[in-house]
Amino acid sequence: MGALAQRALHACAELARLTETPGEITRTFLCPPSREVTAYLSAWAHDLGLSVRVDAAGNLRARREGPAPDSPTLYLGSHVDTVPNAGAYDGVLGVTLAYAVAGALRRTPLPFALELLAFSEEEGVRYGVPFIGSRALVGTLDEVLGRQDAQGVSVRAALEAYGLNPAELPAAEVRGPALGFVELHIEQGPVLQAAGAPLGVVTAIAGQHRLRLDFAGQAAHAGTTPMAHRRDALAAAARFVVAAEDLARATPGLVATVGVLNASPGAINVIPGAAHATLDLRHEVDAVREAALKTLLAQAHALATERGVTLTVTETMTQPAVPLDPGLRAALHRAAAAEGVVAPDLPSGAGHDAMVLAARMPAAMLFLRSPNALSHHPDETVEPGDVETALRVAVRTVLALAQEHGAQEHGAREHGA
Structure with a gap:
């Protein structure tokens, strides 16, 4: 299986050359290089004897039919778009x-259909919303x-300009029974590296709250306004930043990020009259995240009141956590154990296509270790040995699902007889 793992890595390198921006890997939704990506993967699919189609969202779908028209489908894959100046493996490695x-299973009979998905968009770069492909x-x-x-081109217009027909989107929807979706993906973080584990099984995709906090005080002269008389909006916001960090450090699994903090009027000798902050709050358990948000907002209001500052909070996004399928997770664990690999459980703090498909079918994710814990970065990398191990675990998982499904079908026939 080493040659197949090498082929997957070689394909990542080849696809990395297909970019909008010379000298870096940048490939946004329906950019011209997307056609070359489709052509490359389509040629590989044809070599494997698979049928190929591009659906109305630009997703490339390579399919091996099941033994009967009503056979369920097992879906595998990830996305082929990137962030600007990306690495070569985020999303793409899951496809290859x-x-x-x-x-590996080309000549192995399977009791279900197998469909490989190369989603046209997941990152949300061009339109500010992710998962256009899996939606x-x-x-x-x-x-x-x-x-x-940014150029005023709608998603509908972009599809049409690419030669796709939005009226055909209903045909892109999953029809018929779905056995599930399994997505292989680099971890994009340090947990597996720190644990010395090549692979991990994702328990859930964390839910998110995103908010904007606007602190309004009073701008005034920095030299002539005594400390007791100030209404410093930035001081209140700064205290909130620390409060968010403190709560996240004290709450297992919680991450809190103030990614934007700015103040006005922005002069060295003027007390800030206004400050604007963002909050990104994530946890794999919704109740924990919601309790943390309640605590942080209470603290934010108290910190503002102490300084004579008003606070306006605007929620910009709420995304519930998505627990992944216990049955598929167990199958991945068993396959890893059979390969002599301990694959610890871990949540995903980032969103993935699996969270979208989980609304329609059982979904699971297998993470590969990120050796330098970098992703969305040109230095993103993987260990070739981890890639081969992941391939072995994935193949073993598919074979186990085939055996299980075959046994269920046999039992159903006997019961019907």
């Missing part, structure tokens, strides 16, 4: 490993068709 799995499979892409990019 799916093709490697299909290659098409669950029938929710219509909700964002009117959204415009």
Whole structure:
């Protein structure tokens, strides 16, 4: 299986050359290099004897039919778009490993269909909303068709300009029974590296709260306004930043980030009259995240009141946590153990296509260790040995699912007889 793992890595390197921006890897939704990505993967799919189609959202779907028209489908894959100046493996490795799995099982009978998914968009770079590709499979892409990019081009117009027909989006939806979706992905963080583990099984994709906090005080002369008479908006906001960090450090699994903090009027000798902050709060358990948010907002209001500052909070996004399927997770654990690998459980702090497909079918994720814990960065990397191990675990998982499904079908036939 080493040759197939090498093929998956080689494909990542080849696809990294297909970029909008010379000298870096940048590939946004429906950019011209997307056609070359589709052509490259389509050629590989044809070599594997798979049928190929591009759906109305630009997703490349390579399929091996099941033994009967009503056979369920097992889906494998990830996304092929990138952030600006990206690494070579985020998303793409999950696609190329799916093709490697299909290659390993090319001559193995399966009691279900196998469909490889190369999603056209996941990162949310061009339109500010992610998962355009996977939304098409669950029938929710219509909700964002009117959204415009920085040039005023709507999602609908971009699809049409690419030669796709939004009227055909219903045909992109998953039809018929779905056995599940398994996504292989680099961890994008340090947990597996610190644990010395090549792989991990994702328990849940963390839920998120995103907010904007506007602190309004009074700008005044920095030299002539005594400390007791100040209404310093930035001081209140700064205290909030520390409060968010303190609470996250004290709450297992919680992450809190103030990614934006600015003040006005922004002069060295003027007390800030206004400050604006963002908050990104994540946890795999919704109740924990919601309790933390309640605590932080109470603290923010108290900190503002202490300084004679008003506070306005605007929620910009709420995304519930998505627990992944226990049955598929158990299958991944058993396959890893059979390969002599301890694959610890861990949550995903980032969003992934699996969270979208989980609304329609069982979904699971297998993480590969990120050796330098870098992602969305040119230095993103993987260990070749981890890639081969992940491939072995994925193949073993598919074979186990095949055996389990075959046994269920046999039992159903006997019961019916």
